[in-house]
Amino acid sequence: MKIVIPARYASTRLPGKPLADIAGRPMITHVFDRAAEALAPEHIYVAADDKRILDAMRAHGGQAVMTRADHVSGTDRIAEVASQLGWADNEIVVNVQGDEPLMPSSLISVVGQCLANDDDAAMATACTRIHEGADVLNPNIVKVVTDAAGFAHYFSRSAIPHLRGADEPDPSICSYQRHIGIYAYRVSTLKKLTKLPPAPTEELEALEQLRALYHGLLIKVVEIAQAPPHGVDTPADLDAVRILMEARS
Template structure:
């Protein structure tokens, strides 16, 4: 089974333009994300997908595999779909380009879990540790049923905490996997 990691890296972020190039301890953020994916050792190929010539040039200078994609994609998943039309794989693991704290170990465990469920997609999740963080509208909250399947997701608090929170609330950690056989391209 061929597994390709794609790292969507958009320059034109509305909240932080150029975020993938932000310096973290002397390296651009996108390099840290890429290096962890390479270190995981479970991908046949790791590709940065970007609409930006600046990001593409930086990646090339660093020796990272990079592909220029359309600047009209509304989401990172759309950017990955464009890559999937050009690069064949059975599974595409999407690792968000602004998630430098996802470790190679988490990526290895995540990839190993893909075959455990009969699902078209798998998402890396974590429980919120600080209840205050649940109110942060930039974090995607997940409603997961008892079998571990995603029911829905939202930037709003789900379910709405009418009373004391006596249950775990999960968040998307910034990585998910999609099986190509379930995609349809126009």
């Protein structure tokens, strides 16, 4: 098993995000440390688009690979790392986002093992139960519906499944599941995904994982008890994470 952490310097909302200072060092090094609690460091790679990220990781003692700057998604960046390093098609790669310094190492392990345990799955990801109706209606919280075997039926920003006859979602009646954005792939799946055109549903919902479903790839979903802490998307998120991390140091 491998872990790849895609880190994009040219973030639109927060330029230079991977190198943002948290508790005295770059954010990307904190993400690497969370990953190293789940897997030996020699199996962890940061996929960078800028030499400054490579320099920061090497100073921290971690591995980093330079990738093209024009990748549209983290999946494309991870696929390039797998190609550069010549990984076998059956190798499992866990995608840990470079803006998740509070990602629990246990979740990384659970998602990777979920894929390893299911030969039929092309990918694995995670979900957790939604307890508040407002969260079901929030388009920034992605919902997932699974089948009896735990494979994803569909992901949506809308309230799915629809509770017929109800004016609003009721989590006490319907088991709504929040998708957690961490993925494990086989290298063969990465190769397929990067060659497939975007799906119509993917473009409508702005959810990359719908490409896999549209083209018939099975995504196994493991349920966890609690969602991990929020990642860093905005300056406000960064301030909140700094407070939490500095309190721990």
